[in-house]
Every structure is written in C-alpha cells, then in structure tokens.
Amino acid sequence: MADLFDGYPEGVAWDEMIEPGHTVRAPYQHVHRTMGRLNADELRVRADALARSYLAQGVTFDVGGEERPFPLDSVPRVIDADEWGVLAPGIAQRVRALEALLADAYGPQQAIADGVLPRSLVVSSAHFARAARGIEPPNGVRVHVGGIDVIRDSAGGWRVLEDNVRVPSGVSYVLSNRRAMAQSFPELFARMRIRPVADYPRRLLQALHAAAPSGVDEPVVVVLTPGVYNSAYFEHSLLARLMGVELVEGRDLFCAGGKVYMRTTEGRRRVDVIYRRVDDDFIDPVVFRPDSLLGCPGLLSAARAGSVTIANAVGNGVADDKLTYTYLPDLIRYYLGEEPLLNNVDTWRLEEPESLNEVLDRLDELVVKPVDGSGGKGIIIGPAASREELDLARAHLRADPRGWIAQPVVQLSTVPTLAGDALRPRHVDLRPFAVNDGDDVWVLPGGLTRVALAEGQLVVNSSQGGGSKDTWVLGEMRRGARPPLTTEGGPPAPSSADGDTPAGVQQDANPTDTEMREQNQQQQQTPSSGEPPEPPTRRFPAWRSSC
C-alpha cells in the first residue's frame, strides 16, 4: 500500500505543505502525519463521507441538471498564527482604504482633486452608480462584507489578487467545510488548535444591526436573494437561517411612502436593513435595469431618504474595479497614511500607450483580465491560449484599453490535493472575509481556499470546475488559556454563581429490566444436584404465578 505522498513532485510553485527537499513545513506536521498514515482507500472513504454529508445538507451545485456536492478536498490548508498576524491586519487595512475611497468617490472626490486618482477612472467605471451619490450610509459603512482574494507567489509572499466589495460570496462554504471536516478528521482537531469560524453569522448580524437607520431600536434585517435558481442560493439561505432573519425575494418587498416593507401573513412589516445578494443592475428597476424582476422598485429612493440601509451599498463596484486596484497602494498611503501591508500583483494599465504596446508584444506570457469581471470570466492566460484567442484578445485590448488589465502569470502556491489515488500539488488562492461594523473591521480567521482540481490549472474559480479546502488558522494560545468570555447583555454567566461542578441526578431505569436479567439467569440454571434451588421469594412477577 503506497504512501499517499509517494512521488510528490517539487514544482516551480511554492508548496504550502512541503518545502523543497521534502521537509514538511511546521504548521502542517500533524496534517502530514495523519494523511501519511492513511492509504488511498481510507482517504477516499473519508472523502466520500464528506461528499455524502454535502449532498444531504444540499451543499451542491448544478451540473447539467444533476446535483453534485461542492467538491471539498480532504487536505486542509493551514496558516500559522504568525502568518495570520500579518495577513489579517493587511486585509483589514485594505477594507478601510476601500471604505475611504467609496466615501470619497460618492462624496467630495478629494482624491481626484489631489491628483491621486484620475477622474476618468472613476466616471468611466462600469460600476460607478451616479444614482448612489448622496446616499449616506447611517454609520458610514459601505463595505459591510468584503472578500479580498489573496495568493502566495512562488517566493512565498502574500499578494492581493483582487478586491470584492460588491457581493462577495463563498462564506457558506467556509462554515460548512469546517463542520464537515471536524466530523471527518476529529483526530486532527483534537491535536491542533484551530481557530473557530462559527462566529461569522453573529458578527455579520451585529454589523447589519449597527448599520440600521438611526432611531431604530430593534432593526428588522432581511437577506435579499435573487431566488432558488441562483447558484449561491444555498449561501443566502444558510446566512438567513444562521442569523435568524427572513430570506426575501424582490417580490416579497415593496416600497411605500419612502419606506420598505415586506408582505407577511400579518400584513406589512417594516424592513430596516437589507443584506442584498442581488447585483446593482437588478436591485431597483426604477434606477437600473427596468426589466429586472429580482429587485424592488423604489429601494434606492428609500435608501436616499435614510429609511432603509442597503448592505453592501449600491455602487461599490467602482472600488473593486481592477483598474482602481492598481491605485490601491497609493490610496492606502493617501487615505490612511500607512504603508500597505500587502502588495499587489504587478499590473499594467493599458491606457498608457507604452504599457499597451509592451503588453501586446508579450501577450503570450501574460494574463489579461476584464476590469469588471468576476468568477474568472473572460480571463485569458497567455501561455495557455491559442493563436486565435491571442489575436482576438489583442483586438479587444486595442478597442477598449480601459476595459482590461494585464498581469504577469503568477504561479499560485500549491497544496497537496487528492487526485486519483495520490496526493498531488494543486494551485490554490484564498479569500478571507472581512466584516465591517463601523467601529472595527473583523477578519474571519481563515476564509475560503479555492483549489483548481486539474493539474497545472491556474484559475481556481468554482464556476470553472474548482473545489475548496477548509482553511485552518492556528490559534496562538495554549489549551486552557482561554480568553475571558464576554457576555453581552446576558445574565451573569450562570455557572459561576453556583460553583464549578455541574451536577446531574443519576439516571434511573426500569427496575423490571434488572430483575428480568436475574430471572433469566435462573431460568437458564439447571439444578446442580438433588437440592432444588430456593424459589425466589421477593418481587415475584405476577405473570409467573400461573405456571
């Protein structure tokens, strides 16, 4: 029975688990040992159990009308505390800068006046929503949830690949991956200190409550979904369920008198915060696409009147435009007065003629991406593209240089992944999620690690056949050194009031059960010698009296 790691190749990319020379990096020691002890069949059994549990829960996506479990690879991705100590503040910094940028772009436009950001970039962005000007979010937050995609390059350094501040999705997989992994690999969880992720829905709800229009005591929060046919519907329903709020579709909402209501069996009910998972284009047919049935007419004017909060705010797309991305390091310095903690990937701005020419020359060794794309759509990877594709791309770039950016091919880091009967390196990225409640940007420890399941494949998006891995951030504290619990608004922690030993009354059982056992033994006994056994004298069951 072959070791799963047999013949594990050393690639050009940075491998998260195995250093050149086949030494195992420190955070992966336990994982490597446990996986090394399994053979392919055993790992396959566990992987099947993972898939089954996903089918049962409905964590699936549609492939040609058939429901397939979302592929979760059995080998986790591990990040140690020190590394996370760099990454998390970097993510938070990025989100703060994006917030400042959005507040500025839809407000005074100071950065443009100061020449940090070209005006043309803002106004030419496909997602700059003029209708969003003048909508002041109650607590100043526009990016309630942000997903910042980061990668590790071949030198082992973290870089930001893109920002997602419109409707970043994938957090439901983080939650369900964790649950499934804990059930499949209990021994690893027992040995490692993995920081929990289950807090996310509570944090999100807290941030949404904090974003409610002022003067609302107990805000009614809803999750707005495009409906059951949306590929992320599972996520919408999971979040609504875990937050205990209503999951609504556009047709469940209506606006009247500048306020938003939902239709319920008890009449209309005011809605204060809408966590929307519908794109800008569809959210309000009055302002955006008039043929949209997914939104609710009048939402934007209600938001402008300050009677409802839309989260994430409308028009956020201008901040995660991939051309804006190239300015972000400067913007961090400009708005926050800090040095960026995380670097960008080097990017060519194609509006500059010399960059455009260079890119057109070297197109076969670069990656070009549309500035407003998501989900890996429209990306052309030079080395993998055919001559026709490259020619077509050249034409696109010449016609619309504003619409594209170019980057060198980054060798994403790899993590061992189950492929057939062995573990093989596969490329991964990471999307940490940040929740901004106005006071603080909280980064969920871990995030969604997406993995390209085909060998050498660099696009990890799930719509392109990617899978995911559970992402474990190791805690820095030892077992037992638990941080003090904060109880918010609750009663004093009940336990401390009455001592440390919880007590329970011993469980009782049907007394007949024990008697029957004795009696059973008696029935089996044959008298050993002449002397018959004494007939039982106590508690003789009634039904025996007839014999």
Add this chain to the structure above:
Amino acid sequence: MLSRIAESLFWIGRYVERADDTARILDAHLQYLLEDPYLEEEAACRALLAVMGATPPSEETEATRTTVLDVLAYDRHAPGSIAGALAASRENARRAREVLSSELWECLNTTWNALPSRIRSSSPHEYFAWVRERAAIVGGITDAATRRDETLQFLLLGRSIERADMTARLVTSRTLAGGAGPGWMTLLRSCGAHEAFLRTYRGRDSETLAAEFLLLDRLFPRSVLFSLEQAERCLTRLAPIDGRGLREEDARKVLGRVRSRLEYQPLLSLLSSLTEEMVAVQEGCSDASDAIRLRYFPSGVADDWIGDRL
C-alpha cells in the same frame, strides 16, 4: 391494560427519548470540543459525565472523548448510555410485544440488531445521526399508528418525563467547565431548536432569551415547560381529576410543583441558580416516575407474597 405492559410502554417512551437526547447532547459537545481549541478536554469530559449522571472515572485515569463515548454512547449494558437505552427499549418492547404494532416492534428490533455494526463502523457523528433518525421513526410510528388510548398515553408520558429531564441536563451542560461550555446557540442547535429560536426572537443573540426558550417556551416541544405540561396532560387523560382534587401520592403533584417553580419564578433568579434548579427538575422527574410506578405498575412493590404456590 396489564400493569406490566403499561410499565413497558412507559419505559419504551423513556428509553427511546433518552437515546435520542443523549445523542443530541453528545453530538453538540463533541463537536464543540473539536472546534474550540481553548477548551480543557479533561475537565469538560468529566463535567459532561457528571451532568449525564454517570460516574466519572477515578482521578488517576484520564477522561477523554473516548471515555465519554464509551460510557455514554457505546456501553450496551448501562441504561444511561445510548446503546444501553436502545437495548433496554427493545427488551421492554419484547415484553409488551402483543400491544405494540408490528411496525413499532420491528423498528426497535432492527435498531437493536444494527447496533453492533453501527458502533463498529460509523464515526461518532454518523452514529448520533443514525440514533436520532431511529428515534424519529419511533416517534412517527407512535404518532401515526397507535390508537389514542392508554397505550399512547403511557408511551407519551414516558417520553415527556424523560424529555423534561434531559432538557434540564442539556441546560446544565451550559455550565460545563466553569462557564466555558458550549454556548446557548450550540445547545439550541443540538435539540433542533436553533432555527425555531432564531425565528422566534429574530436573531437577537441573548443568553437570557436562549435560556428562556429552552426552559419556558410554551410552543416548542422540547422545552422543559412544554414537556412537563405534556406529562401532566397524559396523567390527566389516564385519570381525570375528580372533585376532591389530586390525591397525596399523585405524580401530578410532583410535576406541577416542578413546573410552577420554573414558571412563576423570576427568570433572573432562575438563571442565577441554574444548576440547582435543573437538579430539582431532574429529581422531580425521578420522583414523578416513582409515583407513577406506585400508582400504575404496582407489581414490583406490592406483591411481596412469599412462596405461596397455587
């Protein structure tokens, strides 16, 4: 109905509910042990054993997840463990075979037959899920194919008393390891109450509300109050109260006392001595069970006649 049969029915109700609830409690706690890296495993396991009324291992031996599983999940002879409770429920069903529907008997028997292989081959979580599923089938068959006569009342009575007792234990387990036990949300989730709770209180995340829900909600069938009231209703169906009120030894007196103590005590005072209150609920359930035995299943106690052959 024969007392002996009634007693078996009562205990089928209790044992199946016990297996179900124990599986739920263990599932929540073991998952929590796994997911929370800061937890003191030894102390948490000992406390869990104590809450479930099992004897924790001696000081020298270490209490681990395995200990908990062995004692509370896999032991086929202790009535406090899942496997033990399922075996005992099947034993009782065998004794009451003639009044049970074949479906119910077969369900309990298949469960018992499958126990060894389940214990051998499935992960704890799968095992717990299976137990919950089997219990749900028992519940469904009871509900759909039992005549609404004494048979049902005794099954239900056993189930309700056990449920009150187990929910009380579940609530106590919040205080495991000095307040560091699983949060209220985990506990709610373990008894399938999480979504119901969230919908009832619109996601307000308050400890008080969660405790109130598990203890006192009038509409949620696993709350302590609901279960106690259900048990009282069963007793009233079995023996309506006449003009003279309850007799001294009536189980309703015990249950009513426990219930009103929960119902009419200010919530904060209830919460500040939660462990004692929950022990009182468990004791009350145990006393009520005794009272029911004295009244309805007197065989074991009254017939102390000696060797008088007919």
